[in-house]
Amino acid sequence: MKKTIKKSWMIVSALTIGMAVFTPHQAEATTAKTTNEITVKAEQQIKGTIKSVYGDSITIKGKDGKNYYIDLQKFSDKQLEKMNLVEGQEISVEGSLVQDYSDFYTFDVYKKSLPKEITKEDLAKLEKLFNQTKKLEKEDKYDELEKVNLEMDKITKPYILASWVPVSFEEFIEEYGFSEKNIVIKEKDEKQLKDIYQQWIKLEKSGNEENAQEKFDEFQKVLQPYLDVLNPPLTFEEYISDLELDIPAEAMPKLKTLYNDAKKADKDNNDQLSEKLWGEFDEMINPYFKPLSFEDYLSNFEFEIKANDQKQLKKLYEEATALDKKGDYEKSNEKWDAIDKILNPYLEANKEILISASKVTINGKVYISKH
Template identity: 65%
Template sequence: MRKPIKKTWMIASVLTLGMAVYMPLQAGATSAETTKDVTIQIEQQIKGTIKYIEGDTITIKGNDGKNYYIGFHKFSEEQLENMNFVEGQEIFVEGSIVEDYSDFYTFEVYKKSLPKEITKEELTKLEILFNEMKTLDKEEKYDEVEKIYLEMEKITKPYVLANWQPGSLEEYLEDFGFSEKNIAIQQKDKEQLKVVYEEWIKLKKDGKEEKAQEKFDEFYEIIQPYLDELYPPQTFEEYMSDMELDITKEDLAKLKTIYEEAQKADNDSNDELSEKLWNDFYGIISTYFKPVSFEEYMSDLDFKISETDSKQLKQLYEEVLALEKQGEDEKAVEKWEAFYNILDPYFEANKEILISASKLTINGHDYLPQH
């Protein structure tokens, strides 16, 4: 069981609000020299085995027993492809410790995604805005972050639009997969879609966002009947087919009625009624779910817990299940808090140390960032 950790990133084209901050207080691999007012960070050298792979980051279990979250954001996409990470591989990494997941995303990393036509003066302005945005993000001033992002977009968007080469309507429609289901779009609709699609592209290139969005909505109004055919609503029987639950005939009949009423409410955009019906639906189903055992709940922990703590945790877990079954939700929450008061120090002691990689050795090959 991995305790959920939210890792969020600002990216060049999309604004992501709410970066989580995790400070490696006990960073086991930390090595630094301090001279008066200057701290010099020494590169870490880590050997270990890959546990998880996620885009341009990996998690490894070091030979020292510690967990490391390694960011390869300084490396090119071509290099990452050539690295060909596989879970279970042994690797050797050199890099520096960073304090926050967002610290992987430096201006140098952001700059790699920018159009080449951007001028030096604009790069300088973007760097100032970028650093200001990251500071505001750490201060959780998200409204201010969005304002800064829009300022940056004013600089980058004209270049992005100038370089944008949209595909043809046929290519766009092909991605939906209509042909795989033998769904043919009528000629008159296809002609109308072509006109709207080309108008949408022109409006986007001219930077007329509101009118472009109107055209985008118009496009989907035309194509919606074909999407409904491509993705027909699930019947109640199809929805329930994967649920291995021993539900009584009486409750199955109730569930089917609620399910069909909820789907109708969804189609009618009656959000209030839809929410009530789906809550009723899952309220009935939830009574048939069997809670997992304590052993199963804890089975994917990647660290050991003392025998004493394990006994306490098991007792608290079973008390939680009993309270939830009785509908004593507030008391159950108190027990969960006690449960994690015992477990949290283990997560803290085993949390990932964040490393920004500057060199990788894998399969006998050395990789250095390409500048």
């Protein structure tokens, strides 16, 4: 089923650049004025109520009725902790407009996660490479982007490894949660796992990535029987019962075979076969899924839709879901496109405006970003 657009992270700039011919003096004066105008327009002050909290970002319903997505990555973890952001709180935010969600990830944000020991020279190299990644990302040049990321990794990895303090084997194993389910690892296996773990750490510390990965794979192989007990694979019967679908008895044997074969392909890391089998499984089971009612579908949107548009949408939605159920996706896509056409103006009018915050006022306290 083709999904309609839910949200758009893009905002359209209100600034229009006029083209003309100037003398050098005029050009200099005009440039200065335009820069000033851009700064004024880019800086925003928003007052409103917190709708949702996502760690280092929040959404706000502004007092102006607009929706805002506020990025708080410029603030330190301590500042965020002190803010104690909660849904429903009144908040005031100052910051700059950004065009895309990816624009929040600046070099200042990136370097927050770097070891403090990194030199100024390497930091300068990283900043240059980071700026390249942003440019390549916007140009969708992902092969080149990967190469630049590898260059950055070569610079940062020695620092990361030097500052890395691995947890003890006991702490590492405890993280899996075996003790919570009273799963006891045999003494022989535990000794083997501990030896492998220590070898893996040495290989990681030495920067020998390939051998380190092989060693960790060896660790996982010994641990796998215990992981299977910890997280037993879902049987076909359990999977089907959770879906609560009305599937005829005659369809069950083939579905079960496809399910078990696909799970085996997953376990064998046979990606090509796995994709094929899961595709067949989905194609067979999809007709038994009941689509959301139009009313439930409409409840996904937080804005009001005109009665005439609702009437059109309901007709199109019911036609689209009926065609999806028949597997006639070519015709159903036409219906979904028509739905998008009706919804797009509403989505455009209600889209979230992206703000990179530099100042936050909440509970009578003011917080200024560190960057």
